[in-house]
Amino acid sequence: MISEISINFAGEQLTLNQYRSIFWDKEKSLILSDLHLGKTAHFRKNGIALPNGVIEKDLENLQKIIEHYEPEKIIIVGDLFHAELNSEIEIFRKWFEDFNTMKWLLVKGNHDRFSKKFGMEETEIYETENLIFSHESLDSIQKPQIGGHIHPGVSLMAQNRQKLKFPCFLVSENQIILPAFSQFTGLDTNFEKKQSSTFKKYIITAEKLIEW
Numbered sequence: 001m002i003s004e005i006s007i008n009f010a011g012e013q014l015t016l017n018q019y020r021s022i023f024w025d026k027e028k029s030l031i032l033s034d035l036h037l038g039k040t041a042h043f044r045k046n047g048i049a050l051p052n053g054v055i056e057k058d059l060e061n062l063q064k065i066i067e068h069y070e071p072e073k074i075i076i077v078g079d080l081f082h083a084e085l086n087s088e089i090e091i092f093r094k095w096f097e098d099f100n101t102m103k104w105l106l107v108k109g110n111h112d113r114f115s116k117k118f119g120m121e122e123t124e125i126y127e128t129e130n131l132i133f134s135h136e137s138l139d140s141i142q143k144p145q146i147g148g149h150i151h152p153g154v155s156l157m158a159q160n161r162q163k164l165k166f167p168c169f170l171v172s173e174n175q176i177i178l179p180a181f182s183q184f185t186g187l188d189t190n191f192e193k194k195q196s197s198t199f200k201k202y203i204i205t206a207e208k209l210i211e212w
Helices: 039-045 054-069 087-096
Strands: 004-009 012-017 021-024 029-032 073-076 103-107 121-123 145-147 153-157 163-171 175-177 200-204 209-211
Touching (some): 029 054
Parallel strands (some): 029 073, 073 103, 103 121, 145 175
Antiparallel strands (some): 004 012, 012 021, 153 163
């Protein structure tokens, strides 16, 4: 079961879910950020031992929400890829063959280098009537914006006084910062504390999305 919370943002009805993405029903669009495909293979190539199956799990989750929402468009708000072409990109290439009839739009992030090999539409900034999509926060907010890059998270104290970290959505009046879609990313738990804006947090656990 998919855990969802609907919010009104900039006059648009958006549905957040625990699979680290947003469904925009009016535009039939699925919005997500920071998959960092190829990251674990890149780290292994540089001598860092990492578990197998990360990309397979990420793509399994992506397929699950595509099949659930049946979007016409996928909007990736940056860092679809991580580094160089490697074995994991080939895994994605084969997976992508089953979903390339949909429209894919990549709002390029600081890691994206070769998305054109997949025939995706690319842009630095994507602007609609009410929203701006940008991987990194824009200094001047002309419209409410949706972005990524930060990999936002929260740190909570468990009953045994152990600190637990969870990814989250950060939502203010004028900004949404998406969690990293990939499970293999660090979490920035201090970003929100350094901002002048007040963000509401939507915390993602393995089973549920929780408004905080």
